[in-house]
Amino acid sequence: MSVAGTKKRPAKLAINRLRESRNLDDAAVERFFRRHEFPIVEGSRCTFAVWVNADAVYLRHRVVGLPDDLPLRRIEGTDLWYAVVEIPAESRVEYQFEVRRGDHWERFNDPSNPRVARSPVGNSSVCYSIDYTVPDWTLPDEEARPGELVELEVRSQAQRRTNRVTLYLPARFRMQQSPAGHAPRRRYPLLVVHDGGDFLEYASMKTVLDNLIHRLDMAETVVAFTYPGDRLVEYPNNSAHARFISHELVPRLEHDYPLIGQPSGRCLMGSSFGAVASLSTAVRNPGFYGSLILQSGSFLFTDIGDAHGGGPAFDPVVKFVNRYRARPTRVAERLFVSCGVYEPLIVQNRSMLSVFAETGMTVNYVESRDGHNWESWRDRLRDGLSWVFPGEQMFVYE
Amino acid sequence: MNVTLLGPQRKTAAARAAVAELMPSGPIATVNAGWQERESESTELDEVLGGRMCNLELWRRWQELQQADPEYAAAERRLTDVLAEMQALYAIRLGHAMEAVESLTRRNEVPTVQQAALADAVRAVQALDDWHLQSVAEARAEFYAAVRLGERDQVLAHRADVDRMVADAAGMVFAGGHVGVLLHVLHVFDLGRLIRPPLVAWSAGAMALAERVVLFHDHAPQGRRHSELYAEGFGVFSSILPFPHARRRLRLDDAHHLGLMARRFAPRSCLLLADGIRIDLHDHQPLPPGARYLSADHGVVQVPTAGEA
Numbered sequence: 054m055s056v057a058g059t060k061k062r063p064a065k066l067a068i069n070r071l072r073e074s075r076n077l078d079d080a081a082v083e084r085f086f087r088r089h090e091f092p093i094v095e096g097s098r099c100t101f102a103v104w105v106n107a108d109a110v111y112l113r114h115r116v117v118g119l120p121d122d123l124p125l126r127r128i129e130g131t132d133l134w135y136a137v138v139e140i141p142a143e144s145r146v147e148y149q150f151e152v153r154r155g156d157h158w159e160r161f162n163d164p165s166n167p168r169v170a171r172s173p174v175g176n177s178s179v180c181y182s183i184d185y186t187v188p189d190w191t192l193p194d195e196e197a198r199p200g201e202l203v204e205l206e207v208r209s210q211a212q213r214r215t216n217r218v219t220l221y222l223p224a225r226f227r228m229q230q231s232p233a234g235h236a237p238r239r240r241y242p243l244l245v246v247h248d249g250g251d252f253l254e255y256a257s258m259k260t261v262l263d264n265l266i267h268r269l270d271m272a273e274t275v276v277a278f279t280y281p282g283d284r285l286v287e288y289p290n291n292s293a294h295a296r297f298i299s300h301e302l303v304p305r306l307e308h309d310y311p312l313i314g315q316p317s318g319r320c321l322m323g324s325s326f327g328a329v330a331s332l333s334t335a336v337r338n339p340g341f342y343g344s345l346i347l348q349s350g351s352f353l354f355t356d357i358g359d360a361h362g363g364g365p366a367f368d369p370v371v372k373f374v375n376r377y378r379a380r381p382t383r384v385a386e387r388l389f390v391s392c393g394v395y396e397p398l399i400v401q402n403r404s405m406l407s408v409f410a411e412t413g414m415t416v417n418y419v420e421s422r423d424g425h426n427w428e429s430w431r432d433r434l435r436d437g438l439s440w441v442f443p444g445e446q447m448f449v450y451e
Numbered sequence: 452m453n454v455t456l457l458g459p460q461r462k463t464a465a466a467r468a469a470v471a472e473l474m475p476s477g478p479i480a481t482v483n484a485g486w487q488e489r490e491s492e493s494t495e496l497d498e499v500l501g502g503r504m505c506n507l508e509l510w511r512r513w514q515e516l517q518q519a520d521p522e523y524a525a526a527e528r529r530l531t532d533v534l535a536e537m538q539a540l541y542a543i544r545l546g547h548a549m550e551a552v553e554s555l556t557r558r559n560e561v562p563t564v565q566q567a568a569l570a571d572a573v574r575a576v577q578a579l580d581d582w583h584l585q586s587v588a589e590a591r592a593e594f595y596a597a598v599r600l601g602e603r604d605q606v607l608a609h610r611a612d613v614d615r616m617v618a619d620a621a622g623m624v625f626a627g628g629h630v631g632v633l634l635h636v637l638h639v640f641d642l643g644r645l646i647r648p649p650l651v652a653w654s655a656g657a658m659a660l661a662e663r664v665v666l667f668h669d670h671a672p673q674g675r676r677h678s679e680l681y682a683e684g685f686g687v688f689s690s691i692l693p694f695p696h697a698r699r700r701l702r703l704d705d706a707h708h709l710g711l712m713a714r715r716f717a718p719r720s721c722l723l724l725a726d727g728i729r730i731d732l733h734d735h736q737p738l739p740p741g742a743r744y745l746s747a748d749h750g751v752v753q754v755p756t757a758g759e760a
Binding site: 225240265270317417435436439440443445446447448449450451 | 459460485488528539627628629630631632654655658666667668671672673674676679681695696
């Protein structure tokens with residue numbers, strides 16, 4: 054019987070009951086794996102376990118606060134390795150096992166855990182601690198009318214190339230314009246998403262948009278998913294990138310589609326380096342965007358010296374963030390900022406809040422018990438999108 | 452004016468019973484323009500009304516007007532933009548004003564001083580609410596003066612059509628939906644002069660017929676939001692503000708929050724319209740027994756029924 058998701062903490066952990074059993078043979082271990090979901094969640098204690106022949110086994114994760122080297126213990130006389138980790142309620146933790154056999158190291162997902170998080174750099178197993186559930190608005194809902202994805206090619210003089218843009222048009226989107234000289238019948242807000250392909254692929258963003266719009270949580274919005282070239286070069290405060298977004302992409306979309314075309318109807322969004330790109334683009338065009346959604350921004354900075362610990366890719370980020378922190382400017386009316394408390398960037402993100410606020414920008418900050426990953430960013434989409442472009446829930450009383 | 456208000460019609464028994472009792476025969480002039488694109492999907496509603504629904508189709512008529520008259524459509528667009536901006540700016544001011552009220556409630560070292568300051572802070576919120584309503588009314592008045600609805604042939608034709616349908620009806624029903632759209636189309640077709648009992652309204656329909664329309668949602672996904680005045684309603688009944696879906700939309704377990712709402716909207720009563728409830732309001736009469744409303748001191752209270760009095 055599975056104990057995952059139950060709130061009552063049993064007197065003894067399942068792993069300890071197994072350890073104390075009399076006949077601890079392969080059949081008993083096999084039964085143990087068959088009977089439980091893994092990791093076994095018992096209250097705040099999560100038991101990670103793997104049945105493998107090895108000299109050592111480690112739990113690999115990127116949770117700030119847990120030891121980097123989290124070794125699993127072997128139950129004597131078996132090949133069952135385990136570790137019990139305290140993980141607070143409502144957490145999501147991505148992890149893998151790493152085993153050593155002699156000089157050979159191997160890393161793999163938890164073979165007993167079907168939950169896998171996808172990302173551009175590969176898949177990981179996921180542990181849902183007690184009380185965490187995947188938000189229902191991230192899952193396909195057959196009641197929600199699907200929007201349409203349209204592929205565009207947008208020529209950029211600034212970047213001297215043609216950029217791919219995937220445009221999301223909400224289900225009831227109407228292109229119609231009134232005759233010349235008159236305003237279009239209906240105009241839509243515009244959201245520009247950095248790393249757009251990844252948001253679509255790994256954060257279920259098309260499904261999320263369909264659902265949030267259907268539920269009136271967010272306004273019917275046109276969304277431009279952009280694709281970077283070399284994001285490590287383009288995203289940390291790059292003038293050509295900023296020109297492309299603000300002087301080429303947005304004006305073209307506002308010309309071709311019935312968009313609001315005012316700051317209140319424009320939002321830039323990104324996660325990690327994409328958040329830096331959003332902020333730096335807005336800094337170069339203050340007042341052009343009404344809102345920014347900055348998820349787990351890679352806002353590395355230094356207070357003294359050059360040692361930021363992020364590697365060379367972060368040098369331009371640090372330069373930009375240091376400069377912004379020295380002379381913060383009001384770049385938009387509203388900022389939605391989110392970060393996972395298990396991320397290495399949590400301190401930097403918290404540190405930016407007062408900097409943003411002192412410029413007079415309205416800041417909505419949300420933390421989650423999660424890491425620097427796409428499902429964490431997916432899970433915060435409703436908070437951000439419904440705040441930036443709220444739907445008509447306040448108006449509808451069926 | 453006598454009017455019967457109903458809770459949200461997830462279960463339609465209350466509407467079915469009220470209509471059968473108040474309008475036993477004849478066509479029923481029905482407004483469900485708040486459903487917008489779904490206005491015509493009214494088979495179930497017609498069944499609730501005993502197959503006697505006479506849908507005024509105000510949303511469909513409004514769409515036709517805009518399709519046929521680009522100048523009018525553009526004016527509508529401008530009005531929408533202006534009202535949205537007014538609502539946004541009002542919400543910003545309201546946020547600060549309510550923050551002041553809530554800060555004062557937390558500081559109570561000298562109660563008499565605190566009470567005086569709090570009362571004045573609430574009056575400031577009320578003044579802001581009044582100012583917003585007046586501004587919105589003026590913007591709407593300017594719109595109507597500019598577009599001269601009463602001089603446009605197509606509008607007049609639709610209005611005449613609607614007049615006939617209402618004149619032939621045994622009563623009127625106002626369903627829920629988008630309260631802003633509903634309120635607007637009622638104005639466009641000048642329905643205010645046609646509203647007469649017997650009258651049944653629920654959800655957004657009930658809100659539109661009140662003196663004032665209050666938007667509220669304590670559990671909105673974007674986080675806590677203060678209740679906002681939206682516009683003046685048709686004032687079919689006085690001194691009462693309906694709050695449908697209260698259980699789903701209000702923090703009913705927070706007496707302090709509810710008490711502040713009661714004080715802010717006083718002297719009007721905040722009437723909670725739960726699923727299945729029926730409230731028969733009679734001209735200039737207090738809330739009937741069984742009605743639940745917000746009290747400044749006790750959160751949700753109920754008008755005693757005969758046995759309790």
